Amino acid sequence: MVEVIDGKLVAASVIETVKAATAALEKSSGVTTGLAVIIVGDDPASHAYVGSKSRMAKECGFKSVQHTLPAETKQEELAALVASLNADPSIHGILVQLPLPKPLDSEPIIQSILPEKDVDGLSNVNAGKLATGDLKTGLVSCTPAGAMVFVRRTHGEDLSGLNAVVIGRSNLFGKPMAQLLLNANATVTIAHSRTKNLAEVCRNADILVAAVGRPEMVKADWVKPGATVIDVGINRIAAPERGEGKTRLVGDVAFAEVSAVARTITPVPGGVGPMTIAMLMANTVIAAHRTAGQVPPKF
Numbered sequence: 001m002v003e004v005i006d007g008k009l010v011a012a013s014v015i016e017t018v019k020a021a022t023a024a025l026e027k028s029s030g031v032t033t034g035l036a037v038i039i040v041g042d043d044p045a046s047h048a049y050v051g052s053k054s055r056m057a058k059e060c061g062f063k064s065v066q067h068t069l070p071a072e073t074k075q076e077e078l079a080a081l082v083a084s085l086n087a088d089p090s091i092h093g094i095l096v097q098l099p100l101p102k103p104l105d106s107e108p109i110i111q112s113i114l115p116e117k118d119v120d121g122l123s124n125v126n127a128g129k130l131a132t133g134d135l136k137t138g139l140v141s142c143t144p145a146g147a148m149v150f151v152r153r154t155h156g157e158d159l160s161g162l163n164a165v166v167i168g169r170s171n172l173f174g175k176p177m178a179q180l181l182l183n184a185n186a187t188v189t190i191a192h193s194r195t196k197n198l199a200e201v202c203r204n205a206d207i208l209v210a211a212v213g214r215p216e217m218v219k220a221d222w223v224k225p226g227a228t229v230i231d232v233g234i235n236r237i238a239a240p241e242r243g244e245g246k247t248r249l250v251g252d253v254a255f256a257e258v259s260a261v262a263r264t265i266t267p268v269p270g271g272v273g274p275m276t277i278a279m280l281m282a283n284t285v286i287a288a289h290r291t292a293g294q295v296p297p298k299f
Contacts, residue, residue, distance in 0.1 A: 002263060004267055005264060007272060010153065014275070031288060032061075032062070034093070125138075139287065140180065145283070165207070202223065206224065215250050228262065235252070236248070251268030253265070282297075
């Protein structure tokens with residue numbers, strides 16, 4: 001029988017660890033963990049996402065600050081706000097909700113966040129620390145960090161002797177995911193749209209991670225029997241069976257058929273998705289502990 005990972009359940013356990021660590025830090029050093037979220041413009045999806053992040057931060061016991069800026073905000077105004085948050089000792093994590101409205105340029109803004117406050121793990125410094133195996137001082141991008149929690153709970157801390165294949169080479173997910181697997185001693189292949197014989201490459205994987213944005217691309221005959229399959233794709237496809245004009249969410253993996261082959265699999269929705277906000281909270285409390293000179297919790 002395949003084990004379907006319940007992302008909501010795992011995320012809830014991460015949040016419980018965050019709450020306990022937040023309370024312990026406040027008790028031992030008087031430090032309240034602080035998270036600042038910046039949102040520019042009026043994109044409804046971004047506002048809904050930021051609202052859920054702010055609510056979760058409050059639930060974790062954080063000092064939660066939200067800066068809502070108009071769409072016409074100038075680049076230098078946004079940069080000045082980030083600089084002020086960098087200088088604020090009560091803020092341990094800074095998050096700029098992406099995408100930014102045009103003509104704002106997100107890259108210099110992200111790179112201007114202090115690496116120790118970059119709880120999204122997107123700065124070049126944190127990417128470089130991950131690439132060199134420095135997990136003690138760096139912060140890891142939230143979605144791969146969440147996917148890695150699933151892998152560790154299935155296979156343990158040491159992945160020696162296991163083959164891992166990551167389909168997707170994005171800076172946001174594919175590359176950091178591969179580095180995390182490599183740091184845990186897996187033998188890692190990064191595959192992508194230009195990979196020859198992709199199905200054959202995937203069949204070699206004990207751990208298969210799909211993050212390409214192609215609905216249900218990974219079929220049962222791509223998967224090694226007994227493999228762990230982590231599906232990071234979120235694709236909306238037509239669902240005429242639900243009525244005219246209706247849609248449904250699917251991953252990059254053909255869930256029903258792959259479930260017959262895999263040992264462990266994540267569903268879409270309800271798999272990796274809930275972990276992203278949970279790991280954002282985890283990164284923030286880790287950052288607060290480091291600033292206070294305390295040993296951060298493990299997730």
